[in-house]
Each structure stands twice: as C-alpha cells, then as structure tokens.
Amino acid sequence: MSSSITSKHRKQMDRGGVDLVIRNAQLLLESGLVRGGVGVSGGVITIIATDEHLPDADTTIDAKGYILMPGLIDGHAHIHDPNMLSHESFQSGSRAAAGGGVTTLIDMPLTTQVDSVTGLEEKIQQGISHSLVDFSFYAGMINSENISVVPILIDKGIAAFKAFTCEPFQVGAGVITKALSEVSEYGGHLTVHSEDQGVLDEFKKDMDGEWDAPISHSLARPNLAEQIAIRQNVSLAEQTGGHLHIAHITTREGLFEIERAKLHGVMVTTEVCPHHLVFYRDDMNRLGPRSKMNPPLRTKEDRAALWSGLLRGIIDMTVSDHAPCPIEKKDAGKEDIREAWSGVDGTQMILRVLLSEGINKGRLSFTRLLRVASRNPARIFGLYPKKGVLRIGSDADFVIFDPNREEKITADMMFSKCGWTLYEGMTMRGAPVMTFVRGIQVYGEGKILSKPGRSEFQVMGGGNRPRGV
Ligand SMILES: [Zn+2]
Structure with missing residues (x-):
C-alpha cells in the first residue's frame, strides 16, 4: 500500500468513508431492476441500498429517471x-x-x-x-x-x-x-x-x-x-x-x-x-x-x-x-x-x-x-466478480443510461479517431448518460470528463469459468 492510499483512507474515515453516492436510480442487479443507489469508497462499491439508507458523500449524483448498471x-x-x-x-x-x-x-x-x-x-x-x-x-x-x-x-x-x-x-x-x-x-x-x-x-x-x-x-x-x-x-x-x-x-x-x-x-x-x-x-x-x-x-x-x-x-x-x-x-x-x-x-x-x-x-x-x-x-475473461456486477466489494464501474432518450447518431458525437460511423443518421432510443471507472466519472452528457493516467491493467483470473456462463 502506498502512503497516498493511506492518507486517502484517513480522509474517508473523517467523512464517514464514502466518496461518491449515486441515488434515486433504478439499479440493474442480477435479479432485475430495483430502486435505490450505491455508495463508493476507494473505487469500490461499499453500499447498495434504498435511497433513505444512503449516507451523505463528497459527491452526490441524482440519477432520477435513469438506470445504473455495471460498466x-x-x-x-x-x-x-x-x-x-x-x-x-x-x-x-x-x-x-x-x-x-x-x-x-x-x-x-x-x-x-x-x-x-x-x-x-x-x-x-x-x-x-x-x-x-x-x-x-x-x-x-x-x-x-x-x-x-x-x-x-x-x-x-x-x-x-x-x-x-x-x-x-x-x-x-x-x-x-x-x-x-x-x-x-x-x-x-x-x-x-x-x-x-x-x-x-x-x-x-x-x-x-x-x-x-x-x-x-x-x-x-x-x-x-x-x-x-x-x-x-x-x-x-x-x-x-x-x-x-x-x-x-x-x-x-x-x-x-x-x-x-x-x-x-x-x-x-x-x-x-x-x-x-x-x-x-x-x-x-x-x-x-x-x-x-x-x-x-x-x-x-x-x-x-x-x-x-x-x-x-x-x-x-x-x-x-x-x-x-x-x-x-x-x-x-x-x-x-x-x-x-x-x-x-x-x-x-x-x-x-x-x-x-x-x-x-x-x-x-x-x-x-x-x-x-x-x-x-x-x-x-476471469474478471468476475471484480467486474461485471453490482456487488459490495466490486469495482465501482458504472454506466448510467436513459432508456428513453432519443439521439440522432452522427460522426460528431463519436470519439473514435476515424471521423465516421456506420450508424450515421440513425435515430436511436436509449443512450448512456454517465460513465464511471472505479468511482471516477470519465464521461457525462456527451463530454469526456477525465484524463488518462488512472486506468489499470486487469489480470485475467482464469479458473473462474464455469460451463455455460
Ligand atoms: Zn476482430
């Protein structure tokens, strides 16, 4: 553990241990959609609860009308x-x-x-x-x-x-x-x-x-x-x-x-x-x-x-x-x-x-x-349950999406280097609104909100591949 993580943990303790709360969402769990929100500390999910049981945090996001699922x-x-x-x-x-x-x-x-x-x-x-x-x-x-x-x-x-x-x-x-x-x-x-x-x-x-x-x-x-x-x-x-x-x-x-x-x-x-x-x-x-x-x-x-x-x-x-x-x-x-x-x-x-x-x-x-x-x-890929699920202890990788938002797809909204898209001109219903990687918001409302330097190489665990996923 580096000293920076230690001081970060100390700061979290001071304010009750939660960096980010996303509330008022519909959560896409393995059992289906439920109302509530998540709390994140140190890049991992520490709370999954109904809204009245979510604590305060430095950053609180209201996800009313949206669905939150694992990235x-x-x-x-x-x-x-x-x-x-x-x-x-x-x-x-x-x-x-x-x-x-x-x-x-x-x-x-x-x-x-x-x-x-x-x-x-x-x-x-x-x-x-x-x-x-x-x-x-x-x-x-x-x-x-x-x-x-x-x-x-x-x-x-x-x-x-x-x-x-x-x-x-x-x-x-x-x-x-x-x-x-x-x-x-x-x-x-x-x-x-x-x-x-x-x-x-x-x-x-x-x-x-x-x-x-x-x-x-x-x-x-x-x-x-x-x-x-x-x-x-x-x-x-x-x-x-x-x-x-x-x-x-x-x-x-x-x-x-x-x-x-x-x-x-x-x-x-x-x-x-x-x-x-x-x-x-x-x-x-x-x-x-x-x-x-x-x-x-x-x-x-x-x-x-x-x-x-x-x-x-x-x-x-x-x-x-x-x-x-x-x-x-x-x-x-x-x-x-x-x-x-x-x-x-x-x-x-x-x-x-x-x-x-x-x-x-x-x-x-x-x-x-x-x-x-x-x-x-x-x-x-042997990354479960660190990735791919909303669960206590899993990485706080989320996408929050609006299942009803209409969007016309154009090359202008695409971030690929290529400058064109096969989907040009199509009207689609349902769009990502925000993306979080280990608790850091990287995308919101058409804009990139973070800089590189925080991403992590994921070691594939192996052995965690039962027959028929
Ligand atoms: Zn290929």
Missing part, C-alpha cells in the same frame, strides 16, 4: 496496434469506450502479433499512460511457431488467445487442437475467427465481374463457411476439453452448431457484434464500403436468429469488434469492394444498439442485457 466489458476491440495508430489508439479508442458506457476494454491484436512478454509489457505501458478505462489484452495470433508462449503469457495475466481458420492468419486443425489443449490446461480460452478458407476460396470466384457492388463481399463469404469452421472447431473442443470461444457469430447455421454443442456439454461460448444486430446484407449497396467487415453482414433471417440467440442465452456476450480506419481506406473500395478495409466502429455503439434495437423493440430483457454486456464477459 460494459468490450471483450473484442482492436484499439491499440502499435503499427496501426492511424486507425485507433488508447487515447481515442478509450474515449469511444467511455462514451459508450464501456469501462473495461479487452484489446485484440489487429495486424501486429502479441506473442511475447516484451510486446505485452509495451502494450500494458501504453494502456496505463493513455487509456481512460480499464483494459486487458488478447494474445495472438496463435500459430505453430508461437504456441509455446501460452503458459508464459498466462503467467503474466493473459488468459485469452486468438486464432483464425482463414486468411490472413490461417492455421490448421492441428494448431487449434494444440492451442485448445494448452490454454485449457492453464484455465484460459481460445477464440477462433471461424470461416473455412476452402469455402471462401471457391465462392469468391463466382463474384468475378461484380466487385463494384459492395454486396458481393457478403455473397463471396457464404454462411456455409462459418458453419463448417464452427463445426470443426467444436469437435476439436469436444476432443480436447478446452474452452473454445467463437468470435463474432453471424449465421443461423453457426448458431445451430453452437447450440447443439452446448447441449452436448462442450465448453463453447460465443459473442455477437452490434453491426450484425442492426444491419443486414441488403444494406451494403446503400452503405457502400463502410459496411465491409469480416464476417460480413448476412440476411434478415440471420439477424433475427442472432437476436433470438442473445435472448435465449445461446450467445453469451456482446462485443464491438471495433476496427475502424481512416475514411480513405474505405473509399478505396468504391469501384471494387475488395480494395476497402474490413472493419467498422463499434465500442461506442454496443449499449445504444442493445437499448434501441433490443430493449425498446422487445427483443431483449434487462436481465439479459446485464448478462451479455457485463456479467458474462467478466466471467469469460
């Missing part, structure tokens, strides 16, 4: 690639997170490998210096050369590893089998971008002469590619007993494979991105190259299946797959969609999409919202 954990976000800082960085990406109610970012490698202690430690330093919100990391991309680094990085607090079954980091079933065995031995998980390269190679031939139409990007990557890859990965998880996490599910067929595997007791979890919950394939020619990402937008029926999977608990969590780029890299695909960067903004949109398209359209309940956005990612 979101964005478990798949490409925020800080040291060689791609023109796309995003901890400075800009963590502001986007704060503006979306995200209090913990799990950064995933974009193009630069994170497969050494040195590379990891450099990224941790970048996060501590520049991030507004708490953070941790995926390591990867796992291949036959770097697989031996798994136990070393787990020892450093990283328990999440990424691999691909398709380009540009394609590995075969042998590597995935070994990686699943290795990570499970140490209590981690392997996340696999699951599209079958053989299917992609063959189907893209059908699009020759049609690449000027953005929808060709989706048609060249059929649902079958996802289904085949998931089926194979699930069988490897079944054989090894390792925890397989399927990245960004998009298809009915893929979801069916996961549901069947879960029913058979295979340790498999999955995630969905906001763009796949909002848009569908036919939007691509209207939206142009901005709507290019992998896996691509699918059909309306697939989109409906994703909402159903989220509500029924087949999909465990929501993530952004935040991977925007300078607009020139999108415009490069105006004549030929193959030339455009694949990836969109997202971390500022997860909660907005879940409220506007989920809660307010009757596709999602509040208790599922809590599970998929906060609680389940905390469990999957």
